[in-house]
Amino acid sequence: MPFDTIEVKLYIDEVHEYGLKLSYEFFCISRGEPEKLAWGQQKVALVEGQDDKLCKIPKIIAKHCK
Numbered sequence: 765m766p767f768d769t770i771e772v773k774l775y776i777d778e779v780h781e782y783g784l785k786l787s788y789e790f791f792c793i794s795r796g797e798p799e800k801l802a803w804g805q806q807k808v809a810l811v812e813g814q815d816d817k818l819c820k821i822p823k824i825i826a827k828h829c830k
Contacts, residue, residue: 769794770801779829782818783809 771791778785787805791798810819 776829
């Protein structure tokens with residue numbers, strides 16, 4: 765697998781005022797039919813500054829995530 769070609773698909777599952785919920789799928793595509801290797805999920809919050817103050821997602825980003 766170190767030299768295989770890997771495809772990663774990223775999905776935006778949820779858009780919230782202060783963050784996103786993302787999911788991922790990882791496929792090996794160098795051996796013919798794509799083979800699913802793994803999947804994962806991540807919750808992301810937008811923060812700013814030294815005190816990690818929560819920031820609202822910019823409207824332009826939220827608009828394109830729906």
